[in-house]
Every structure is written in C-alpha cells, then in structure tokens.
Amino acid sequence: MTPSYDVVVVGGGPAGAAAALALAGRGRAVLLADAPGGPPAVGEALPAAARTLLRDLGAAATVPGDGHLPCYANRSVWGSAVPASLDGIRDPHGPGWHLDRPLFDRRLREAAAAAGAEVRAATARPAGRRADGWTLTLHGGGPAAGPGAGVRCRWIVDATGRRAAVATTHGARRLVGDRLVGLHLVLGAAPGPVDSTTLVEAVPDGWWYSAPLPAGRLLLVTFTDADLPAARTDPRLLRHRLAATGPTAARAGARPFPPSAAPARAAAHTARLDRVHGDGWTAAGDAAAAFDPLSSQGILTALYTGRAAGLAVDAHLAGDPRALDRYAAAVADVVTAYRRNHATYYGLERRWPGRPFWRRRHPTGPDAALSRPADPAAAGR
Numbered sequence: 567m568t569p570s571y572d573v574v575v576v577g578g579g580p581a582g583a584a585a586a587l588a589l590a591g592r593g594r595a596v597l598l599a600d601a602p603g604g605p606p607a608v609g610e611a612l613p614a615a616a617r618t619l620l621r622d623l624g625a626a627a628t629v630p631g632d633g634h635l636p637c638y639a640n641r642s643v644w645g646s647a648v649p650a651s652l653d654g655i656r657d658p659h660g661p662g663w664h665l666d667r668p669l670f671d672r673r674l675r676e677a678a679a680a681a682g683a684e685v686r687a688a689t690a691r692p693a694g695r696r697a698d699g700w701t702l703t704l705h706g707g708g709p710a711a712g713p714g715a716g717v718r719c720r721w722i723v724d725a726t727g728r729r730a731a732v733a734t735t736h737g738a739r740r741l742v743g744d745r746l747v748g749l750h751l752v753l754g755a756a757p758g759p760v761d762s763t764t765l766v767e768a769v770p771d772g773w774w775y776s777a778p779l780p781a782g783r784l785l786l787v788t789f790t791d792a793d794l795p796a797a798r799t800d801p802r803l804l805r806h807r808l809a810a811t812g813p814t815a816a817r818a819g820a821r822p823f824p825p826s827a828a829p830a831r832a833a834a835h836t837a838r839l840d841r842v843h844g845d846g847w848t849a850a851g852d853a854a855a856a857f858d859p860l861s862s863q864g865i866l867t868a869l870y871t872g873r874a875a876g877l878a879v880d881a882h883l884a885g886d887p888r889a890l891d892r893y894a895a896a897v898a899d900v901v902t903a904y905r906r907n908h909a910t911y912y913g914l915e916r917r918w919p920g921r922p923f924w925r926r927r928h929p930t931g932p933d934a935a936l937s938r939p940a941d942p943a944a945a946g947r
C-alpha cells in the first residue's frame with residue numbers, strides 16, 4: 567500500500583525541519599524528505615534571538631555547545647574607514663553563534679524525528695495532484711523506500727531553499743531583487759587566540775565577511791554582483807582584492823591559503839515568491855523569501871516561517887479558511903521589514919557613489935530599479 571501522510575515537507579534545512587517539528591507537535595502524520603547534499607554549507611552566523619524560536623519549536627538544545635562557536639561581537643567597516651563594533655553583551659538574548667551548519671541542520675531533523683516526524687534522506691518530487699491530495703516520488707531514502715517509491719499526502723510544504731522547486735512548478739513566480747553572489751573560501755588555522763567576532767568590510771565592488779569556524783579555521787566570503795568582474799572565481803583576483811582590504815586582509819594575513827584557493831560561488835540575491843501558498847502547497851524559508859546575507863536573518867527567518875507554515879497548514883487542514891492567508895500576511899510583514907532595513911544599511915555606505923554595486927543599492931541612483939523585485943529572467947538567472 568502507498569504510504570500516506572497529512573503533509574510531506576520537501577527540504578530538510580532549517581525551514582523544513584521547523585515545519586515538520588510544528589506539524590508533528592500538532593499530531594500530524596508528516597514526512598520530512600531532505601535531498602542528500604543540500605546547499606553549500608558556508609558557515610553561517612545565527613543571531614542570539616534564535617534562542618526564543620528554537621525554544622518555541624521544542625528544539626532549544628539544538629545549539630549550545632555541540633561544536634558551534636559563540637559569537638561575542640560583530641565588527642564592521644561600513645560607511646567610513648573607521649571600524650565599529652557591536653558587543654553581544656548589549657543583546658538581551660546573549661551571544662549568537664558561528665554555526666557548524668551541517669551539524670545544526672542534522673540536529674534539527676533529529677528533533678523533528680523525536681517529535682514524531684518520519685525523516686528520510688530522499689529527493690521528493692510531486693508526481694500528480696488530485697482533489698484529495700498529492701502523489702510524490704521519493705528518490706533515495708534507503709532500501710525501504712526503493713527506487714522512485716511513491717507516497718501520498720494532503721498537503722506539501724515547499725522548503726527546498728532558493729529553488730522553490732514545488733511552488734515555481736505549481737503556479738508561483740519567483741521575483742528577484744538583485745544579482746548578489748558570495749564567493750567563499752575557508753582558510754587554515756593560525757596560531758594564537760581565536761578571534762570570535764564576525765567582520766563585515768565594505769569595498770568599492772561589494773563587501774567582505776569573515777568569521778571563525780570550528781578547528782581554528784577562518785571563513786572568508788566576498789559579496790558582489792554576478793555581472794561584475796569581481797565575481798570571477800579566479801584565485802589570483804581574489805587574493806588581489808583581499809590585499810586591498812583593511813581589517814579583513816589583516817585577519818587573513820597569517821593564515822595559509824589552500825593550495826588551489828579557488829573560491830566557490832553561491833547565489834545570495836534577494837528574492838521572494840509572488841505568492842507563498844497555492845493549490846495544495848505552502849512555501850517556507852528561502853523558498854518563500856530569501857534575503858541578502860548582510861541581514862544575518864536567513865536562518866532565523868527560515869525557522870520562523872517554517873514553524874508558521876507548519877502551524878498554518880495544520881489549521882488549514884483542520885478547517886480554518888483564513889489560516890494560509892494569515893501566514894501569507896506574516897511573511898509579507900517580514901519581507902517589508904527586511905526591505906526597509908536593507909535600504910537603510912546600504913544607504914549608510916556612500917563612499918563609492920559611482921561604482922555600480924553601490925549605485926544599484928541607493929534608491930535615488932540611476933540603477934534603482936535593481937533594488938526592486940524584478941522578473942528572474944530580467945535579472946539574468
């Protein structure tokens with residue numbers, strides 16, 4: 567017999583795990599399918615405010631200790647050459663974390679399983695839709711699932727990340743606001759005490775981010791627009807650009823570069839769906855709205871929208887006709903606040919008004935249209 571669930575959550579990152587946790591907590595039969603591999607694990611920072619969300623999810627034990635590093639302060643060189651620092655001691659939630667991302671995601675999926683969700687390492691694809699629900703095929707997921715095994719469900723949560731794989735093939739359109747990409751590289755350990763701060767440094771073609779990783783390594787990411795020369799993954803260009811920075815170069819200075827040292831490139835643009843629910847599906851996390859990493863809000867938003875989507879789908883299946891619209895309004899509020907903050911922070915950096923990267927992000931500049939969501943095709947992806 568074909569296994570049947572109330573909900574299949576497609577994607578087991580923070581959004582999918584949070585949705586599965588919320589649904590299982592409400593007694594729903596839920597399958598959480600996560601394709602092995604996942605997105606590149608960059609080594610993200612999680613703000614301390616996540617404590618409240620993780621507690622609400624019943625996953626409070628996911629973060630402390632466990633290989634993640636505490637983040638006590640955020641340093642920046644932004645809007646002026648004078649470095650500024652924001653100490654975590656001023657945050658009522660306490661310090662944030664530099665995450666071991668694969669471990670964090672795995673712990674969240676384990677918490678979902680402990681709450682009653684069935685968790686499988688499998689790629690899930692909708693194969694058919696009828697009035698009473700969906701059939702999906704699962705690829706991978708161990709011998710029990712079999713090759714291309716089928717499952718049924720009443721509802722799908724699309725938590726597939728930036729691809730929004732279910733929503734965009736079932737009536738939703740992805741709106742893209744810019745062309746930001748991150749080129750990332752991990753540098754080896756250096757002797758001496760660990761500097762536990764994050765550092766953001768603005769430069770003429772974008773900005774740099776650096777943060778410690780477990781085992782004394784350092785994450786270096788340079789953000790720029792995909793169409794600018796600085797986006798080339800040429801190791802020599804990267805080292806040349808790094809040498810032109812201030813505190814970022816000083817921090818990287820003593821560390822060994824990996825021999826090939828070619829950075830990997832990841833999409834980091836602002837994007838959202840034109841609708842976050844449709845006929846039999848609801849989107850959460852990056853699938854619903856993906857943010858510029860400058861905000862440091864990606865994982866927090868994925869946890870928040872994942873949980874909210876799970877609760878909304880549960881209420882909808884229980885007969886509440888407004889639950890999904892309330893969820894859509896909550897996501898719209900998050901996006902509005904994000905866009906306000908995005909404009910404020912980019913507006914603070916005025917040192918290079920003639921450079922395309924900054925001109926595109928200053929609303930009065932000639933390229934202001936790029937700061938508004940546009941058709942993905944028009945944005946060149």
Ligand SMILES: Cc1cc2nc3c(=O)[nH]c(=O)nc-3n(C[C@H](O)[C@H](O)[C@H](O)COP(=O)(O)OP(=O)(O)OC[C@H]3O[C@@H](n4cnc5c(N)ncnc54)[C@H](O)[C@@H]3O)c2cc1C
Nearest residue numbers: 577579580581601604610611689690727748851852864865
């Ligand atoms: C360079 C860079 C730096 C960043 N830095 C930060 C930071 O410092 N702090 C922060 O909070 N955020 C940061 N972010 C953003 C953060 O990574 C994302 O917001 C977050 O991962 C979104 O979580 P998610 O669960 O929505 O999606 P994802 O984490 O992308 O997870 C989606 C999952 O779905 C799976 N999947 C996809 N398709 C299928 C399918 N058909 N079947 C089954 N599974 C599927 C994938 O394998 C993946 O595991 C950064 C992003 C980038 C690109």
